[in-house]
Amino acid sequence: MLGPDSPAPLRRRQWLRGLAWGAAAALPGAGGAAAGTTIRLSHVVAPDTPKGLTLERFRALVEARSGQRLRVQIYPQGQLYGDQDEMQALQLGAIDMVAPSLSKFGPIGFPEFELFDLPFLFDSVADVRRLTQGPVGQRLLDRLGRQRLLGLGFFDNGFKHMSANRPLLEPADFVGLRMRVQASRVIAQQMRTLGANPVTLPFSETRRALESGVVDGTENPVSNFWTQNMQAVQKDLSLTQHGYLGYAVVTHQRFWLNLPGTDRALMQQALREALDYGNSIADAHNDKALAALRASGAVRIHTPSAAQRQRFKAAVMPVQADLARRIDPAWLHAVREALPPPLAG
Numbered sequence: 001m002l003g004p005d006s007p008a009p010l011r012r013r014q015w016l017r018g019l020a021w022g023a024a025a026a027l028p029g030a031g032g033a034a035a036g037t038t039i040r041l042s043h044v045v046a047p048d049t050p051k052g053l054t055l056e057r058f059r060a061l062v063e064a065r066s067g068q069r070l071r072v073q074i075y076p077q078g079q080l081y082g083d084q085d086e087m088q089a090l091q092l093g094a095i096d097m098v099a100p101s102l103s104k105f106g107p108i109g110f111p112e113f114e115l116f117d118l119p120f121l122f123d124s125v126a127d128v129r130r131l132t133q134g135p136v137g138q139r140l141l142d143r144l145g146r147q148r149l150l151g152l153g154f155f156d157n158g159f160k161h162m163s164a165n166r167p168l169l170e171p172a173d174f175v176g177l178r179m180r181v182q183a184s185r186v187i188a189q190q191m192r193t194l195g196a197n198p199v200t201l202p203f204s205e206t207r208r209a210l211e212s213g214v215v216d217g218t219e220n221p222v223s224n225f226w227t228q229n230m231q232a233v234q235k236d237l238s239l240t241q242h243g244y245l246g247y248a249v250v251t252h253q254r255f256w257l258n259l260p261g262t263d264r265a266l267m268q269q270a271l272r273e274a275l276d277y278g279n280s281i282a283d284a285h286n287d288k289a290l291a292a293l294r295a296s297g298a299v300r301i302h303t304p305s306a307a308q309r310q311r312f313k314a315a316v317m318p319v320q321a322d323l324a325r326r327i328d329p330a331w332l333h334a335v336r337e338a339l340p341p342p343l344a345g
């Protein structure tokens with residue numbers, strides 16, 4: 001969604017293209033000099049989050065192992081590009097790598113990625129690994145090639161919880177609320193099945209929208225809630241653990257294939273280790289954010305009972321049928337094959 005001061009779409013594309021060539025020309029190594037390569041990496045969350053820490057680990061490994069010949073310039077918190085333009089910037093070469101939420105691939109032509117948004121699909125991150133580290137995950141990454149994108153790997157943030165200025169423990173609690181969602185039709189439908197009104201906004205605009213009352217509530221893992229200081233504008237956090245939020249690291253084939261093979265191999269190994277590191281800290285990082293939130297006393301924290309969780313799960317089940325109408329049913333079949341029953345519903 002373009003903000004009021006954003007250039008119109010067409011001018012934005014020209015603006016991005018100009019920026020791309022301008023930035024490329026300014027980079028060391030442009031015009032043939034082999035002074036070294038700077039990899040420009042953009043993401044939308046704070047540095048002190050599972051995503052921020054994972055990508056920082058990637059940077060440190062790449063620079064150390066290349067003797068600083070390869071540099072990774074990270075632009076966190078949407079400093080350079082946000083939800084509304086980071087994939088376009090990647091396509092135009094204005095940025096070299098991004099790590100968007102899996103919930104943001106639907107609007108750019110990959111609705112199959114919204115499988116990860118299905119509420120209550122996963123009972124643990126171990127279940128997520130059955131997809132991300134198996135054939136379903138690889139087939140999803142391979143599909144990015146249709147737009148000359150290259151999916152380099154998946155990694156976690158964690159499970160999402162609901163926040164608003166009232167407890168959200170029963171489906172009836174959501175009725176009439178305007179809930180900020182990521183650009184995912186599954187998540188929008190999830191909110192509709194609860195009687196809420198989904199409002200798609202870039203992550204960077206979420207806190208301001210909560211503060212101004214444009215939206216009443218949202219969902220996210222605690223690490224994002226805490227690092228965006230959402231506790232200052234939300235009175236109630238309900239630990240619904242109703243859905244998963246993870247990421248994919250994506251580059252453009254043009255950038256990747258222009259790298260020397262030795263640099264690609266070095267970066268692939270560094271990324272593999274960084275993603276393993278990120279997955280090993282994500283749970284603990286979200287737990288640490290929750291502990292800090294509890295200690296701050298800034299928000300009322302509610303835990304739904306097992307019965308309330310069951311009623312919540314039953315209320316949102318129609319979302320699966322909605323997605324099945326939009327993507328090849330073979331995807332849902334493959335997911336059910338990969339996950340332990342009865343979790344796949």
Ligand code: LMR
Pocket residue numbers: 044045051100101157182202203219220224
């Ligand atoms: C969101 O937009 O809520 C999340 O995707 C932010 C992120 O990338 O973790």
